[in-house]
Amino acid sequence: MTNETHSPAVRTQRATVQRFTSSFHAYWKYKYLTLLFLPAIVYYVVFHYIPIYGVIIAFKSYKFSLGIWGSPWIGLEHFRDLFAVPSFWQVFRNTLLISSYKFVFGFPIPIVFALLLNEIRQAYFKRFVQTVSYFPHFLSWVVLAGMAIAFLSPSSGPVNLVLQALGMKPIYFLGNPEWFRTVLVASDIWKELGWSTIVYLAAIAGVNPELYEAATVDGAGRFQRVWSVTLPAMTPVITIMLIFAVGRLISDDFDQVYNLLNPAVLGVGDVLGTYTYRMGLVNMEYSFATAVGLFRNLIAFALILAANYIAKKINDYGLW
Incomplete structure (x- = not known):
């Protein structure tokens, strides 16, 4: 057995894989209970996480006609105006x-x-x-x-x-x-x-x-x-x-x-x-x-x- 097998990196990787496997088996064992979480997960993803990308508007001169990505980037100008x-x-x-x-x-x-x-x-x-x-x-x-x-x-x-x-x-x-x-x-x-x-x-x-x-x-x-x-x-x-x-x-x-x-x-x-x-x-x-x-x-x-x-x-x- 080589020294690489006992290296910290290998042991950490194996421990991570074992934790992932045990977690997967636990979720699969109680899969019907896990399904009860899906509506809540979907709600938070759709209404709380996906809209986070909208914060980039704070760093742009947002124009409704141009959209979020098409509006020009102005950096921290709005924050400077805010403090002034x-x-x-x-x-x-x-x-x-x-x-x-x-x-x-x-x-x-x-x-x-x-x-x-x-x-x-x-x-x-x-x-x-x-x-x-x-x-x-x-x-x-x-x-x-x-x-x-x-x-x-x-x-x-x-x-x-x-x-x-x-x-x-x-x-x-x-x-x-x-x-x-x-x-x-x-x-x-x-x-x-x-x-x-x-x-x-x-x-x-x-x-x-x-x-x-x-x-x-x-x-x-x-x-x-x-x-x-x-x-x-x-x-x-x-x-x-x-x-x-x-x-x-x-x-x-x-x-x-x-x-x-x-x-x-x-x-x-x-x-x-x-x-x-x-x-x-x-x-x-x-x-x-x-x-x-x-x-x-x-x-x-x-x-x-x-x-x-x-x-x-x-x-x-x-x-x-």
């Missing part, structure tokens, strides 16, 4: 502020809500609370925006009627720059609270009951059991959700902002999503709008990488 436009930095600041508020106030609330739900002993009441909290997630922002406009109306909204009954002046929440971001954050928390809680409740359900019994025997109270048993068991899930939340700091909920935004609060509510829509579809500056979207996605990707690296260093949990 004062309105972009205002929109960028609004996006970071609104997303940061949603992160600071919206991320811990589902965790606390899941812990509170887990402590409820009446099953019927627990199911009722879960159903009520989940329901807004299944409504579109078109419906919820209409509800918000009606409830917060300065003339006939229930909120302002209560304020007037208490001797206070009505507030135009959706037309006041001082209140608009608060409305965005509060409505987002209300809509996603119950749905976000599902993940944490699933993590709590996986806790071994014997751990609670042992803590009770040791004299731990209810709060101590939550702090010493429940929260440590939720740490991996919390870490993963935290990484995703950090990646969304540069993102925004276009549907929410677009349906609630109005000219009176454009200075504090205009975000990258609405800015991209206005530049691309309204002003038909397709290349510039694509550059804005690509810039945002690159920052989001960098944030996810940084959050995952820090999480791995702190508690050894991460996405990879």
Whole structure:
């Protein structure tokens, strides 16, 4: 047997072939289950991966008549224009502020809500609370925006009627720059609270009951059991959700902002999503709008990488 047979390159190649063969046999063994993934795979390939080639519009002076490939290449000109436009930095600041508020106030609330739900002993009441909290997630922002406009109306909204009954002046929440971001954050928390809680409740359900019994025997109270048993068991899930939340700091909920935004609060509510829509579809500056979207996605990707690296260093949990 020659030395080439024992060389690292040959061993690596053989190991790769063996892994591929074993994976192929596993997929073939469960081929009918694998077929269930095909619709999802086709969806992501057609609607998420194939359109990626469109990002080259950001580096071209796109003309609809010439098509993507026929339009002239201009390199980084749109990105230079992007950084030179004062309105972009205002929109960028609004996006970071609104997303940061949603992160600071919206991320811990589902965790606390899941812990509170887990402590409820009446099953019927627990199911009722879960159903009520989940329901807004299944409504579109078109419906919820209409509800918000009606409830917060300065003339006939229930909120302002209560304020007037208490001797206070009505507030135009959706037309006041001082209140608009608060409305965005509060409505987002209300809509996603119950749905976000599902993940944490699933993590709590996986806790071994014997751990609670042992803590009770040791004299731990209810709060101590939550702090010493429940929260440590939720740490991996919390870490993963935290990484995703950090990646969304540069993102925004276009549907929410677009349906609630109005000219009176454009200075504090205009975000990258609405800015991209206005530049691309309204002003038909397709290349510039694509550059804005690509810039945002690159920052989001960098944030996810940084959050995952820090999480791995702190508690050894991460996405990879």
